[in-house]
Amino acid sequence: xxxxxxxxxxxxxxxxxxxxxxxxxxxxxxxxxxxxxxxxxxxxxxxxxxxxxxxxxxxxxxxxxxxxxxxxxxxxxxxxxxxxxxxxxxxxxxxxxxxxxxxxxxxxxxxxxxxxxxxxxxxxxxxxxxxxxxxxxxxxxxxxxxxxxxxxxxxxxxxxxxxxxxxxxxxxxxxxxxxxxxxxxxxxxxxxxxxxxxxxxxxxxxxxxxxxxxxxxxxxxxxxxxxxxxxxxxxxxxxxxxxxxxxxxxxxxxxxxxxxxxxxxxxxxxxxxxxxxxxxxxxxxxxxxxxxxxxxxxxxxxxxxxxxxxxxxxxxxxxxxxxxxxxxxxxxxxxxxxxxxxxxxxxxxxxxxxxxxxxxxxxxxxxxxxxxxxxxxxxxxxxxxxxxxxxxxxxxxxxxxxxxxxxxxxxxxxxxxxxx
Numbered sequence: 001x002x003x004x005x006x007x008x009x010x011x012x013x014x015x016x017x018x019x020x021x022x023x024x025x026x027x028x029x030x031x032x033x034x035x036x037x038x039x040x041x042x043x044x045x046x047x048x049x050x051x052x053x054x055x056x057x058x059x060x061x062x063x064x065x066x067x068x069x070x071x072x073x074x075x076x077x078x079x080x081x082x083x084x085x086x087x088x089x090x091x092x093x094x095x096x097x098x099x100x101x102x103x104x105x106x107x108x109x110x111x112x113x114x115x116x117x118x119x120x121x122x123x124x125x126x127x128x129x130x131x132x133x134x135x136x137x138x139x140x141x142x143x144x145x146x147x148x149x150x151x152x153x154x155x156x157x158x159x160x161x162x163x164x165x166x167x168x169x170x171x172x173x174x175x176x177x178x179x180x181x182x183x184x185x186x187x188x189x190x191x192x193x194x195x196x197x198x199x200x201x202x203x204x205x206x207x208x209x210x211x212x213x214x215x216x217x218x219x220x221x222x223x224x225x226x227x228x229x230x231x232x233x234x235x236x237x238x239x240x241x242x243x244x245x246x247x248x249x250x251x252x253x254x255x256x257x258x259x260x261x262x263x264x265x266x267x268x269x270x271x272x273x274x275x276x277x278x279x280x281x282x283x284x285x286x287x288x289x290x291x292x293x294x295x296x297x298x299x300x301x302x303x304x305x306x307x308x309x310x311x312x313x314x315x316x317x318x319x320x321x322x323x324x325x326x327x328x329x330x331x332x333x334x335x336x337x338x339x340x341x342x343x344x345x346x347x348x349x350x351x352x353x354x355x356x357x358x359x360x361x362x363x364x365x366x367x368x369x370x371x372x373x374x375x376x377x378x379x380x381x382x383x384x385x386x387x388x389x390x391x392x393x394x395x396x397x398x399x400x401x402x403x404x405x406x407x408x409x410x411x412x413x414x415x416x417x418x419x420x
Contacts, residue, residue, distance in 0.1 A: 012351055014344070026352070029316040032309025033356030033396060034363070036302045041381075041389045042364045043298025047291045049379040054287055065280070066253050068095070068240040068261065072276035088274045090238040092231060093222065095264055096137065099240060102260045105248035110139035111222055114237040115229065121218075122190040123176040131172060133191070133218045135225030143243055147214075151185050151200030154221055162223035166191065167200040171215040192228045196220065250279050306396055309356065313400035317349050321408045328408050329417035338409035345408050349401025350394055357393030361386055 070088040074080050096111045103109075116132040138159035146153055150173075154165055166189070170181055177183030181201045188195045202214035225231070231238070244253045254277045261275055321328070328341060361381075368379040 010344070012347060014348060016351070026316065029312035030309070030352060030356035030359065032305050032307075032312045033353050033393060034309075034360040036305030036307075036309055036396075037357040037360030037389045037393060038302075038363050039305060040298055040302035040392065041361055041385055042367065043294060043302075044385045044388065045364060045368060045379065045381050047294050047298075048382055048385060049377075051287075051291060052380055053377070064244040064248075064250060064253075066242045066244075066250060066257055067278040068099075068242065068257065069238075069276050069278060070234075073278045085276070087234065089265070090232065090234060090236050091240045091275070092238070093137070095261060096240050098260050098264050099242055099257060103242065103253070103256045105245050105253045105256050107243045107245040107248075108139055108143050109240055109242045110137045110143055111238070111240050112136045112140060113222065113225065113231070113239075115225075117235075119192065120190075121172065121176065123184055123187060126176045126178065128172060128175055131191075131218065132216060133166075133220055133225075134212070135220055135222045135229075137222045140219075143241065144212075147203040147205070148200045149203035150182050151198070153200055154219075159221040160223060162221055162227060164194060164196045164224055165199045165220070166196045167202060167219045168198055169214055169216045169218050170202050170204040172218055173198070173201040194228060254279070306392070309353075310396050310400045313349055313352055313397065314404060316352070317345060317401050317404035320348065321345065321404045325408075325411065326417055328411055329413045329415070332411065332413035333417065341411075342405045342409040345405035346398060346401045349405070350397030353393040353397035353400065354390060357389050361389050 068091050070090060071082075071085050091111065093111060096109055099106055099109050113135040114132065115135065116130060119131045119133055121128040121131045136159075138154075138156040141153055148167070149170060151167075153167055154163070158165055168176070168181075168184065173181035173184050176189065184198045185201060186198065188197050190196075205214055222231075229236075242253060242257055244250060257277060258273065262273065265274060267274065331341065332338075365381055368381060371377075372379050
């Protein structure tokens with residue numbers, strides 16, 4: 001065993017010496033492995049980062065809920081029948097009440113409308129065009145983790161009475177207040193052609209892929225909103241979110257909501273549903289497919305580079321075997337077994353590939369740090385991806401070095417010593 005480790009260390013030393021003596025040749029040989037590992041690990045890291053941010057965003061939405069909407073969620077469905085969905089009625093307050101009263105598995109439900117159609121917010125000389133507001137019912141505060149940075153949220157009575165009050169998104173308040181969000185607290189701003197008083201400002205939050213961005217979204221009560229907008233407009237993005245009680249499965253909840261809505265909309269048994277019940281698993285499945293496609297693309301690009309790198313490493317090993325043929329003959333003449341000659345060159349090949357892989361991973365890390373600053377988003381280079389990249393490097397090293405090493409191990413010592 002001691003002899004094995006001595007030989008292993010000697011092989012590493014020889015590999016490093018070969019790198020120093022033949023810098024250009026070694027660099028060109030390592031380039032293919034470096035590019036290949038860079039392509040694969042950069043894609044894997046990007047996908048891993050997106051998955052982590054996605055899961056974080058989805059966890060904020062929760063898992064045990066059903067979303068009642070006009071439009072079913074779908075990803076790249078060529079048969080998506082939008083013409084059937086466009087004329088569907090939008091969920092309304094009466095349907096919310098029916099669900100709250102008639103769905104046994106419902107823990108809570110709220111109605112929300114997203115609106116960003118030509119909405120202008122004005123305070124003093126400052127104006128924000130195409131602002132986004134959400135009109136919500138009083139249950140919204142109970143079903144969401146709302147973090148108010150300044151002031152307060154609307155009370156249940158204010159919601160029910162349609163009070164002209166608004167909670168501004170942090171970025172919105174900061175822009176209207178000339179860089180100070182607190183300046184607009186308690187002030188009257190112009191929105192939807194009316195005056196509304198600011199009672200609160202959301203706490204500043206980080207980026208989120210799917211959770212509501214409370215930096216840019218402002219909330220008002222549904223009962224106030226219906227006095228200034230047509231809540232039955234088919235172009236509205238209205239939805240009812242229904243949370244399941246503890247122990248009630250999503251499929252059970254969907255069946256109960258379906259029964260109530262079909263009765264409310266007076267659909268005959270032969271008629272299909274004119275509403276969509278969306279759930280979190282649809283999003284997860286859709287994004288799993290996208291992430292899988294991205295991974296495959298990264299592997300294909302990386303595979304081509306690794307293929308070039310494999311031939312490059314094999315070439316440098318063939319040249320190394322040729323240059324060191326007399327040394328191989330002497331080693332075998334004094335008793336070196338073929339296994340140790342084989343191990344020597346395989347170790348050299350693996351060390352070269354590991355160096356190329358390490359450089360590729362280092363480039364990924366550097367690029368990710370630059371991208372983090374540019375995108376203001378945390379990216380992750382996981383230990384699993386690092387280990388995967390180094391593992392591929394070892395495999396490439398073994399594949400590239402096996403034939404040259406085998407030839408060296410099978411050399412006749414007398415012929416090798418005479419080789420010139």
